[in-house]
Amino acid sequence: MSPLLRLTATETRLFLREPIVVFFALAFAPVLLVVLGLIPSMREDSAELGGVRPITLYLPIVVSMGIALFALSGLSQLFASYREKGVLRRLRTTPVAPGVMLGAQLLMATALSLVTLLVMLTIGRLAFDVDLPRNLAAFLLGYLLMASAMFAVGLLVAALAPTGRSAGAMGSLAFFPLVFFAGLMALSACLVAVAPWYGFSNFVGYPLAFRYLRGRRRYVGAAVTAMISAAGFMGGVAGINAAHVWWAWLAVGLISAVLAGALFHFVEMDDHRNTKQKRALSELHRTNAKLEAALAENAGLRARLMVQAREAGVLDERQRMAREIHDTLAQGLAGVLTQLQAAEQTLDEPRALGRHLANATNLARESLVEARRTVHAVEPAVLADARLPDAIGEVARRWSEINHVDTVLTTTGDARPMHAEVEVTLLRTAQEALANVAKHARAGRVGLTLSYMEDLVTLDVRDDGVGFDPDARRGDGSANGGFGLAGMRRRVQRLAGRLVVESEPGGGTAISAAVPAIPAGGAD
Incomplete structure (x- = not known):
């Protein structure tokens, strides 16, 4: 099996795993055909359509609109998103060539649309006795040529569109959604005026208005779609004029427009709420990231401050010990040394010698007490039992005596x-x-x-x-x-x-x- 066929089979299996996408791509049109076929008037000959049954015209209209929507909107948006996200560029580094990927997508889309067409032809023939084309092979060939042309236009749109979203608008008018929508509604109004049964296909205006129009234009598009659909439901312009029910048409159209507008509003509010939630979550994520960075920075600063505080505490304690040693032990030892030197000079004077030795002993004892207080970081002994003036007075008195x-x-x-x-x-x-x-x-x-x-x-x-x-x-x-x-x-x-x-x-x-x-x- 060639790489193209293998990749087509893989893409098809991936596609069939999405039930909602499969329903709208393969089953929606046949289901709608069954629903319309159950309406008796759809199976009866219509004089307005030249004796042709409406169900017979529905088949080619739906097939043409389906393939056009799929080719010009779905495929163009898919291929443009591939280019925008760099998928095709990255494929050049793999064994799968970009051309093979595009070919597999086109082949899968053609096969799926052909399956849908065959299912609708079978249902129409067996259930509603819809005549098949006289030359079925020519019909299928024409269908394939039409699909190929539509796919080619879709590829052109994908190549010209700057983003996948802009390519999602239908056809070459993707950049002018308002012009496209207005043209589509004008065509639909003309078809409904000729044959009211075309009003069933006008429902596509609702999703198109919501998807491609913005602001108040979205609600105007819904109102226009509702008025055209109401005209189709009430028998077209000829039926309304014959029965003189213009007021009923206006009422039905307004009610439909209000309901569609309310639905648009709720969907839009939900979309805005989701957008705000995403922005809030994104902002919260950025804030949390900044907070985590700030916390990490604060933790680092705190660690550095703790180290600096510990070093400052050690330095302060060293300075305190140095001051206390100088003010207590050093001065006490200096006083002891002075008294001992004086005692050496008064060895022949017992009274003076005893006084100097007693002073030296007292100074040594006081220095020992102050050393212990310094180690335990308590206040000096003279302040423990006296007020400051008394303590300084006692220090001055003893200094004077010595x-x-x-x-x-x-x-x-x-x-x-x-x-x-x-x-x-x-x-x-x-x-x-x-x-x-x-x-x-x-x-x-x-x-x-x-x-x-x-x-x-x-x-x-x-x-x-x-x-x-x-x-x-x-x-x-x-x-x-x-x-x-x-x-x-x-x-x-x-x-x-x-x-x-x-x-x-x-x-x-x-x-x-x-x-x-x-x-x-x-x-x-």
Whole structure:
């Protein structure tokens, strides 16, 4: 078997799997022939048709219209959709040539239409005694030639049409559906005026109007089809005029037009609803895709933020430990070392030696307690049982006893409980400032002022020591002082505060720290 026949057989089997398509292609015309043949007047001779029975004329009319509709609309739309979707182009890469595919479709369509014709001829002859053509072979040959001509025109339309949908309009007038429909209705009206039985074929105007007309033209086409069909049902122009039932024709036509228009409206609304649903689903799909992309991006950002937060937490904890070690252990060890050095110089003075050793022991014990509190991240011991002014006063008193320097604390404003971070920052600032005085200033007097204002709490530490140049750079290139001043400045800035250092050689030093007055529990 040749490839053309094998492909034709395959296409035919695929075609026969669609029951609805098979019904309209093969069974609709024969069923309609049976229905019309059951009407007695269709089997009787008609004087208006020259003594010919209407059922006899129905057969060639339906056959011609069926083959024309199938060739000019169905096949042209199918072939144009093949070209539009690139089916024929892709076939060039397969063993099936595009010409073989087109030939198989044409051969299948010809065979199916020939089967339909033979079925109708058989039903007409056996059931209604319709005379067969005198030369059946010539009739079938003419039919095949007509079908071939129609198929050729359908191929031409498929080649010229830009899309499969535009090729679906009938014949070469596919791009002018309104002109085509108007011409078809004019022809149908003329046929109905000559022979009312042609009104049965006018029903095709309803699907054509809905398929090819748009907007209000669709309803106008349905109304025109209804009026022509009503004229055919009522006996044509001659019958209506003889019975003087023009008003009945108008009423029947209007009722048919209203019913057809209502049906068109409901179908159109359903089509619009389906279109909106498809658009909504498409939009929902795009939105979901964007949402998934945004969620994936947010997940990535969240992961990066978590990593950054963890790194920031580790860095912050390291800085806290460094500040606490400097403010507690380092200062305590420095104090112990100072007391031990003083004890070495007073070995021949038992009372002074005992005092220095006792101070060194107390400093070591306090440093141990502060080290434990630093590890557990709790507030300093002096703040655990006292308010901030009392805690700074106790630190100043003990510092004064150890270093033999007069120290005075002055408190102004409403001394009220502050947030733990505020009190710890000011206490550590006071401790570091006093430690710097002991190490560098050689001062004879130190004054501390703790001021409570409405929105700020300030601590000023002043000494009358040797002073220094704040703008001078250290050996490491830093202009911010040693770790003590830098640590104080970082502590204060963590609370959005401000640290100012004023000094000059021989003029003493003044340190001022100002932090927001955050009440106890106000920023937890």
